[in-house]
Amino acid sequence: MPVLTDIATLATCPPEGGQGEIGLIENAALVWEGEEVAWVGSEVDVPEAYAAMPRESAEGRTVIPGLIDCHTHLAFGGWRAGEFEQKLLGTPYLEIARQGGGIASTVKATRAASETELHGRARGFLDEMLCLGVTTVECKSGYGLNMEDELKQLRVYRQLAEEGPQRVESTFLGAHVVPSEFKDDRAAYIRLLTDELIPQIAGEGLAHFCDVFVEDTAYSPDEARTILNVAATHGLGAKLHADQITDLGGGALAAELNAASADHLECISEESIAAMAKAGTVAVSLPLATLYLGQEPMPARRLIDAGVPVAVATDFNPGSAPSYDLHLALWLACTRQRMTPAEALKGATAYAAKAFLRNDIGSLQPVMKADFVVLDTTNINHWLYHFRPGTVVRTVIGGETVWAQSPSQLSS
Numbered sequence: 027m028p029v030l031t032d033i034a035t036l037a038t039c040p041p042e043g044g045q046g047e048i049g050l051i052e053n054a055a056l057v058w059e060g061e062e063v064a065w066v067g068s069e070v071d072v073p074e075a076y077a078a079m080p081r082e083s084a085e086g087r088t089v090i091p092g093l094i095d096c097h098t099h100l101a102f103g104g105w106r107a108g109e110f111e112q113k114l115l116g117t118p119y120l121e122i123a124r125q126g127g128g129i130a131s132t133v134k135a136t137r138a139a140s141e142t143e144l145h146g147r148a149r150g151f152l153d154e155m156l157c158l159g160v161t162t163v164e165c166k167s168g169y170g171l172n173m174e175d176e177l178k179q180l181r182v183y184r185q186l187a188e189e190g191p192q193r194v195e196s197t198f199l200g201a202h203v204v205p206s207e208f209k210d211d212r213a214a215y216i217r218l219l220t221d222e223l224i225p226q227i228a229g230e231g232l233a234h235f236c237d238v239f240v241e242d243t244a245y246s247p248d249e250a251r252t253i254l255n256v257a258a259t260h261g262l263g264a265k266l267h268a269d270q271i272t273d274l275g276g277g278a279l280a281a282e283l284n285a286a287s288a289d290h291l292e293c294i295s296e297e298s299i300a301a302m303a304k305a306g307t308v309a310v311s312l313p314l315a316t317l318y319l320g321q322e323p324m325p326a327r328r329l330i331d332a333g334v335p336v337a338v339a340t341d342f343n344p345g346s347a348p349s350y351d352l353h354l355a356l357w358l359a360c361t362r363q364r365m366t367p368a369e370a371l372k373g374a375t376a377y378a379a380k381a382f383l384r385n386d387i388g389s390l391q392p393v394m395k396a397d398f399v400v401l402d403t404t405n406i407n408h409w410l411y412h413f414r415p416g417t418v419v420r421t422v423i424g425g426e427t428v429w430a431q432s433p434s435q436l437s438s
């Protein structure tokens with residue numbers, strides 16, 4: 027039962043409370059037993075029962091809950107760096123798509139990749155995310171768009187979840203776009219999703235959530251309703267990619283369907299904000315995607331002021347957000363969305379856990395999982411203000427140190 031002391035600032039990030047309430051404790055100590063937090067508080071108050079336990083010093087640094095990236099498309103084939111250059115040179119997306127680029131090229135490359143290849147790449151991404159303090163990652167399918175290749179993506183996620191050390195949450199996104207082979211009969215593809223893929227995936231326990239991309243170029247609100255209602259009968263929770271380019275009332279739809287989260291929301295209406303606030307739906311902001319697309323980001327300030335919990339994630343994918351740097355997403359949430367560092371942190375911890383209904387991670391309180399990060403900074407404001415590489419000195423998952431800047435810390 028180790029005791030971590032000499033913590034300049036510890037943020038407990040309680041699940042309750044408002045966006046900026048991160049439960050700061052100065053001169054703190056943290057005690058964990060096995061996988062779980064046993065005690066947290068001021069160092070002077072460490073209970074007698076833990077006095078004789080082995081002590082480690084945080085050397086005046088900051089401790090936060092393990093970061094949760096609650097929206098990624100982690101396993102995919104190929105990259106699209108050529109498109110990055112084309113877009114910078116002014117080629118419209120539709121022209122890129124006409125030349126065989128865009129999401130269709132990722133679907134083609136993902137179908138061509140073996141499960142082993144997809145796993146190897148995703149493994150590498152997760153390993154690099156450890157040094158950013160990312161301890162849980164939500165991963166979506168949606169680049170297979172047929173039975174065989176959607177299952178392949180989800181099986182990669184299951185294998186990664188079994189391997190650890192990160193916790194992996196899988197989401198089925200067969201309704202990402204309509205695959206080209208069904209472009210003249212989209213109803214047939216939706217039947218494939220509802221009658222075959224969803225029952226198979228739920229039956230194998232390959233995902234906890236079903237996600238639908240609601241957009242003019244993807245699925246209508248009515249189609250999303252159909253798909254997510256079927257998913258619910260199979261025990262899959264709902265999530266939505268909503269109101270990204272067009273306001274189709276996606277936020278209100280997420281509230282109506284009791285979805286755990288609505289993600290993107292760059293173009294959300296006041297009606298949808300009110301509906302989400304009433305339903306308690308989490309809004310997931312993806313500021314890296316809006317940066318790459320040159321869009322205005324989600325109006326996070328308006329959502330927060332209306333009482334909607336806002337999570338912040340990377341949307342890591344090869345097209346619109348080819349980076350899994352969650353620290354950068356948090357910094358953008360501050361600089362472009364006027365979230366305070368405390369609000370951004372809550373968005374990548376307690377509220378990120380809420381975006382997929384986990385109540386055992388994202389906060390440092392007794393019986394929560396002992397997932398935490400030691401940051402080389404004295405407080406949260408300074409961390410996101412003095413944005414720099416190498417701030418994470420140690421990442422701990424379930425009480426085990428899984429990454430450390432200094433190898434000697436790995437033995438502890």
Ligand SMILES: [Zn+2]
Pocket residue numbers: 097098099267341343
């Ligand atoms: Zn996405």
